[in-house]
Each structure stands twice: as C-alpha cells, then as structure tokens.
Amino acid sequence: MTSVEVTINSLVKAYKLGRIEVQALRGLSLKVEAGRMVSIIGPSGSGKTTLLNILGGLDRATAGTVTVGDTTLTELAPSELVGYRRDVVGHIFQALNLIPTLTTEENVELPMMAAGVPRSSRLSRTKELLSIVGLSDRQDHKPDELSGGEQQRVAIAAALANDPPLLLADEPTGELDSVNARMVTDFLVKVNRGLGKTVIMVTHDQNVARVADNIMRIEDGTIKASLTPSQIAGPEVSTSYLDQLRKRVVELEAQMKQLDEDFKAGRINGDEYAEHRVRLKQIRAGIQDELQRQGVVG
Ligand SMILES: Nc1ncnc2c1ncn2[C@@H]1O[C@H](COP(=O)(O)OP(=O)(O)OP(=O)(O)O)[C@@H](O)[C@H]1O
Ligand SMILES: [Mg+2]
Numbered sequence: 001m002t003s004v005e006v007t008i009n010s011l012v013k014a015y016k017l018g019r020i021e022v023q024a025l026r027g028l029s030l031k032v033e034a035g036r037m038v039s040i041i042g043p044s045g046s047g048k049t050t051l052l053n054i055l056g057g058l059d060r061a062t063a064g065t066v067t068v069g070d071t072t073l074t075e076l077a078p079s080e081l082v083g084y085r086r087d088v089v090g091h092i093f094q095a096l097n098l099i100p101t102l103t104t105e106e107n108v109e110l111p112m113m114a115a116g117v118p119r120s121s122r123l124s125r126t127k128e129l130l131s132i133v134g135l136s137d138r139q140d141h142k143p144d145e146l147s148g149g150e151q152q153r154v155a156i157a158a159a160l161a162n163d164p165p166l167l168l169a170d171e172p173t174g175e176l177d178s179v180n181a182r183m184v185t186d187f188l189v190k191v192n193r194g195l196g197k198t199v200i201m202v203t204h205d206q207n208v209a210r211v212a213d214n215i216m217r218i219e220d221g222t223i224k225a226s227l228t229p230s231q232i233a234g235p236e237v238s239t240s241y242l243d244q245l246r247k248r249v250v251e252l253e254a255q256m257k258q259l260d261e262d263f264k265a266g267r268i269n270g271d272e273y274a275e276h277r278v279r280l281k282q283i284r285a286g287i288q289d290e291l292q293r294q295g296v297v298g
Contacts, residue, residue: 002165005032007065008029010028011054013050036213039210050221055200058085069088071084087162090160090167091170099143100144101142104146109123147180156191167199171204212229
C-alpha cells in the first residue's frame with residue numbers, strides 16, 4: 001500500500017482529571033488527501049500530540065470520526081487497533097523513539113518481528129531502509145552512540161519497516177540543530193514524494209513546516225487556518241522577497257536614468273517625460289514603503 005486518505009470529522013477528546021475535564025480537541029475536522037504531506041503547527045497544549053496519538057491508534061476519541069483509507073478508526077475494537085498500528089501507520093514520537101539496548105539494525109527490525117516477517121526478509125528490508133536514511137554504516141551502533149539527527153533517522157526507518165501508507169511524525173526535529181533538522185526533514189519529504197506515503201507532521205518550526213503541501217494551524221483543539229508554504233514566514237521566503245524588492249528598486253532607478261537621457265537627447269517630449277517620471281517615482285516609493293514595513297531601513 002502506498003498511501004491513504006485521512007478524514008477527520010468533528011473530533012473531540014476530553015481528558016478527565018478528577019472532576020476537572022480538559023478538552024484537548026474540540027470538534028476538529030481535517031482532510032488529508034492520499035499522498036499529501038501536511039504540517040500541523042500551533043501553540044503548546046493546543047492538541048497536536050493528542051491528535052497524532054488518536055490518528056496513530058494509541059488513544060481513543062471521545063466523539064467524532066476518523067477514517068484512514070477504508071478503516072473507520074474510531075469504530076475499531078482495541079484488538080483491531082493492534083493490527084492497524086502494525087500495518088497502516090508508522091509513528092515517530094516527540095521523544096524516546098528507540099530502544100536503548102538494541103542496535104540500529106535491531107531497532108528497525110523490531111516492528112517486523114511484531115508483524116511476523118521472516119528473518120531473511122527482515123534483514124534485507126532493514127538494509128534497504130538504512131540505506132534510504134543514509135545509515136548503512138551505523139547498523140551496529142546503539143542509540144547513545146548516535147547523534148540526535150541519526151537517532152531520528154533510525155526512527156524514520158523503523159516507522160517505515162512494515163511499509164505503512166501513513167506516516168505520523170510528532171516534532172521529529174524538536175531537539176535537533178538546524179542542519180540535522182534539515183536532513184531529517186529532507187528524509188520525510190523523500191518518504192512523501194519518493195515513496196508516495198501520506199505524511200502528517202507536527203512541528204513548532206516554521207521552516208520545517210514549510211516543506212509540506214499544506215500547513216494547518218491548530219489552536220485550542222480546532223484547526224484555525226490552512227496555509228500554503230508561501231504564507232508561512234521564514235528566512236528563505238523573506239530573503240528572496242526582500243531581494244526581489246531591492247532588485248525592483250535598482251531596475252526602476254535604471255529606468256529613470258534612461259528616461260532622463262531620452263529627454264535630454266530629445267527622444268521624448270516634456271509631457272511624456274513628466275508623466276513617466278512621476279509614475280516611476282510612485283512605484284519606487286511604494287516599494288520603499290514595503291521595504292520599510294519589512295524592517296529594512298533606508
Ligand atoms: N493524558 C492526559 N491527561 C490529561 N490531560 C492531558 C493528557 N494529555 C494531554 N492533556 C492535555 O491536553 C491538552 C493538549 O495536549 P497535547 O499534548 O495534545 O498538546 P500539544 O499541542 O502536543 O503541545 P506541545 O506543543 O507542548 O507538545 C493540554 O492541555 C494537555 O495538558
Ligand atoms: Mg506535543
């Protein structure tokens with residue numbers, strides 16, 4: 001199975017702590033088409049992990065429905081959830097993804113053992129997965145002998161072991177520096193675009209979020225906005241945007257200089273000159289205002 005569609009309708013999750021009820025999800029609806037990559041962003045406590053844990057079959061919804069492919073997850077019995085977790089979903093958690101006493105190879109093999117895959121197939125699949133995440137030479141390392149980025153890449157390989165059509169990742173780059181975060185993000189994109197899997201990723205990092213097709217902003221347990229990558233502020237976008245603005249100012253100044261020369265040489269008359277010059281100055285002033293709004297002085 002390559003990918004599946006995920007449909008969430010009016011999802012509610014209430015946690016009861018004594019007499020106090022916390023509504024972590026308050027009627028959240030979301031549709032992720034098969035083969036798409038969606039990022040979920042939002043403040044701490046807004047319900048992101050709760051949503052992923054329900055999608056991953058680890059937690060039960062209080063109300064509402066979740067459909068993953070042909071399966072209505074919210075109707076499954078606990079025993080059926082085991083099979084769902086094994087076959088349909090790969091899950092990368094916010095922390096503690098790997099078993100510390102097992103090697104890289106064994107950590108990746110483990111989900112396949114649970115699925116009853118024969119040893120020879122497990123070993124060849126593990127080899128293939130470790131080469132996808134670029135860790136063939138780390139197969140005998142234990143997690144504490146790996147960098148944080150490498151550990152997360154092992155976690156991606158393990159999550160893909162049983163070839164699930166849906167991959168869930170909760171803050172996969174949360175504890176990584178920007179270089180490792182980029183590398184892990186690139187692998188998730190590869191899993192989505194290259195292997196065609198549906199990917200739902202929670203992140204607080206806007207730069208990481210922007211690699212997805214869509215970015216959903218969750219607040220107080222509901223989706224507050226659906227954004228495209230270009231609507232998310234990030235250094236790359238703002239740099240190129242600012243560069244475009246600066247380039248446009250240089251172009252306009254060159255046009256004004258050319259206009260002056262044309263007028264001096266008698267190629268255009270006074271009226272044409274005045275009209276064009278006013279227009280070019282207006283455009284330049286507009287761009288300079290925008291540059292100032294973007295925090296560029298002068
Ligand atoms: N097992 C639980 N029992 C009671 N309340 C819980 C439980 N799990 C989560 N909550 C509450 O539900 C709300 C949503 O929590 P959740 O972990 O989904 O947030 P989050 O968006 O993932 O936050 P973060 O960005 O900090 O990881 C919070 O108010 C949290 O305190
Ligand atoms: Mg969380």
